[in-house]
Amino acid sequence: MKRIVTIQDVSCVGKCSLTVALPIISAMGVETAIIPTAVLSTHTMFQGFTFRDLTSDINPIMEHWKKEGFTFDAIYTGYLGSFEQIDLMHSLFEQFGKRSLKIVDPCMADNGKLYPGFTPQFAKKMAGLCADADIIVPNLTEASFLLDIPYVGSGYDEAYIIDLLKKLAALGAREVVLKGIEFATDQKTLIGVKGKIGIASYNSETGKISWYFHRKMRQSFHGTGDIFASVMTGALMRGLSLEKSYSLAGEFVVESIKKTLAHVDHNNYGVDFESAFPMLIRRLSREALVSKYE
Numbered sequence: 001m002k003r004i005v006t007i008q009d010v011s012c013v014g015k016c017s018l019t020v021a022l023p024i025i026s027a028m029g030v031e032t033a034i035i036p037t038a039v040l041s042t043h044t045m046f047q048g049f050t051f052r053d054l055t056s057d058i059n060p061i062m063e064h065w066k067k068e069g070f071t072f073d074a075i076y077t078g079y080l081g082s083f084e085q086i087d088l089m090h091s092l093f094e095q096f097g098k099r100s101l102k103i104v105d106p107c108m109a110d111n112g113k114l115y116p117g118f119t120p121q122f123a124k125k126m127a128g129l130c131a132d133a134d135i136i137v138p139n140l141t142e143a144s145f146l147l148d149i150p151y152v153g154s155g156y157d158e159a160y161i162i163d164l165l166k167k168l169a170a171l172g173a174r175e176v177v178l179k180g181i182e183f184a185t186d187q188k189t190l191i192g193v194k195g196k197i198g199i200a201s202y203n204s205e206t207g208k209i210s211w212y213f214h215r216k217m218r219q220s221f222h223g224t225g226d227i228f229a230s231v232m233t234g235a236l237m238r239g240l241s242l243e244k245s246y247s248l249a250g251e252f253v254v255e256s257i258k259k260t261l262a263h264v265d266h267n268n269y270g271v272d273f274e275s276a277f278p279m280l281i282r283r284l285s286r287e288a289l290v291s292k293y294e
């Protein structure tokens with residue numbers, strides 16, 4: 001069984017970060033070690049949340065793990081609460097990451113804005129962590145903060161996205177998976193495409209660019225970026241290609257939102273990903289079997 005470690009906060013209520021990464025990656029048949037970066041009463045979209053910083057626990061955890069000789073097939077970083085934690089992630093990569101796939105989700109912004117508590121300086125430092133990664137998974141807002149360029153929320157074309165992918169790869173990661181792309185027109189036929197949202201990826205070693213579009217749900221929910229990166233990580237560990245891994249991740253997010261909207265009394269702070277597990281496990285088992293013989 002593959003073993004990964006994921007480093008993110010624990011938001012006690014409001015399904016995101018570790019409370020989604022741990023159940024999802026485990027259910028995908030991958031041992032999931034964790035380092036909690038902070039404990040919050042809720043994620044930061046609620047008012048009045050508590051925040052206990054766990055930065056000082058990270059080095060002792062790593063020292064113990066070194067003594068035990070633990071190794072990880074992947075290291076996946078998510079929401080980090082301080083500049084110092086970014087430094088610690090560089091150190092984690094150096095000490096444990098020689099043979100691990102390093103995935104950085106530069107979780108810090110969405111819809112053109114940084115999450116509460118983050119600054120452009122933090123984004124600059126996050127760009128430094130992206131340089132050490134094999135794969136980065138920004139959304140369009142995070143991409144603009146990482147590159148320190150104005151956020152363009154709509155009206156862009158394929159050439160703009162390809163330029164973004166290449167600039168992001170120039171930060172240093174081998175592969176870039178860019179989320180939340182919506183074109184006003186189909187880029188091949190120039191006919192309007194309403195209701196589609198997607199992902200573009202770029203491999204800086206092969207120059208390959210890939211696209212994947214799926215249905216855009218009418219409502220957006222917190223935590224779906226973390227669910228996406230978690231499924232992608234789990235699928236990669238189960239032997240799926242990057243393209244198949246992020247397509248499955250996108251489909252699982254859509255399925256989770258559908259399950260959520262099916263409840264008349266649903267809340268908007270997290271999605272019902274638990275009810276979408278049967279689809280994930282079915283698809284994963286099939287794709288993992290296919291990948292074995294490819």
Ligand code: PXL
Binds near residue numbers: 044115
């Ligand atoms: O889902 C991203 C995320 C993770 N962790 C915390 C957050 C957020 C988004 O708002 O507040 C604490």
